[in-house]
Amino acid sequence: MPARIDAQQRRQHVVEAAFRLVVAQGLEGMSLRKVAAEAGLNIGSVRHYFDDHHDLVAAAVRETGDRMGRRLARHTPETLVGLQGEAAVDALQALVEEVLPVDDARCAETTVLLEFMVAARTKPVFRPVTEQMAADLHQLVADALDALGVADVHGEADRLTALIGGLTIDTVTPHGSLGVDRLRATLRAHLRAVLPPVLEG
Amino acid sequence: MPARIDAQQRRQHVVEAAFRLVVAQGLEGMSLRKVAAEAGLNIGSVRHYFDDHHDLVAAAVRETGDRMGRRLARHTPETLVGLQGEAAVDALQALVEEVLPVDDARCAETTVLLEFMVAARTKPVFRPVTEQMAADLHQLVADALDALGVADVHGEADRLTALIGGLTIDTVTPHGSLGVDRLRATLRAHLRAVLPPVLEG
DNA sequence: CCATATTTATCACACCCGTGATAAACATGG
């Protein structure tokens, strides 16, 4: 048998090239030829690891969902139980910032995610990441708010997830761009307003 | 001279066909051939009224910005001065709902706007609508909050505009979809929390 | 009625795309 190559790792490499192109050119950067060039491979090689263009897209969608899932899995709501005041705000802020564009890596990931979400409206291939993200994030946020003693967990989870989406689009997209500092400040102000006041005595 | 046709009206008709296609198929539905078919015209006719594909896109972008501008212009912050309690909430809610996807018409418009905003990240043609919208909305929201006696106008305007963006994407995009009722409820809860309490006595 | 300028309709070209089919290069196992 010949040419020992880890197929899984190859696919990963190609998918990462696809991500770079989506960030740079939007969804239409994810063509087989462009992705192959970006990955330093020949079109035929890419097609050897991905049956279809659809298959490549599906892999990218799956990877995006997995990454966000991994980001969210790093935080468990149980660790928040009992926290009050600024400690509670800090903990929840750290949790939420995990999926906000606060550095280059997260900025790239949220950019790709936003492109996929908007595309999901008309192209079913992109649905999985959209649905998984929404469900996971909403669940985690709801659990976190519950652990921190927030009253209207459902309503506040809706509000916080909406705020997260809005902050993301305002930062990633070029409308004068919020900027990381104002993003953080806005989130912090919201968390302070939502979390219950410290118990006296 | 022949064939009296209002060119302005013709262009409007074509642009509206383009909007329908963007809603149905995303940005790639806005090709010259598809738009011509949707408008019931020949490709050559469309090209007679629009020099370029770029020109058609620019017209659509301008029209989108104008519509949103007209929506916002229907509300002047001065009418809010002095309102308190539920009356203030109602007035501000009505103002904000003007640009939220609460009915079919607004849903179509916000969908097109979202597609354009995301596209603006990589394609400069779409920039104008993005920047105009962000500036106008932020200004109007800030003025409204100021008129209603909110303390941290800048910070709260950032937060409310972010919430608007998030509610829009959550409703227009298919992640389990917020739905108009929960959208309205979430907005109302936020406004109640942000507006100052009624002055006693 | 006819001439004129506007409006409409076609054709052809080059580019990019996904895809099927096929041939070459390659490193390993015997």
Add this chain to the structure above:
DNA sequence: CCATGTTTATCACGGGTGTGATAAATATGG
């Protein structure tokens, strides 16, 4: 060293897009 099956590279086809150029149809003004 050779044969085997993996990996890479290339060609060709049909479909879609924007665009330039050109011909036909149309309705008005004289």
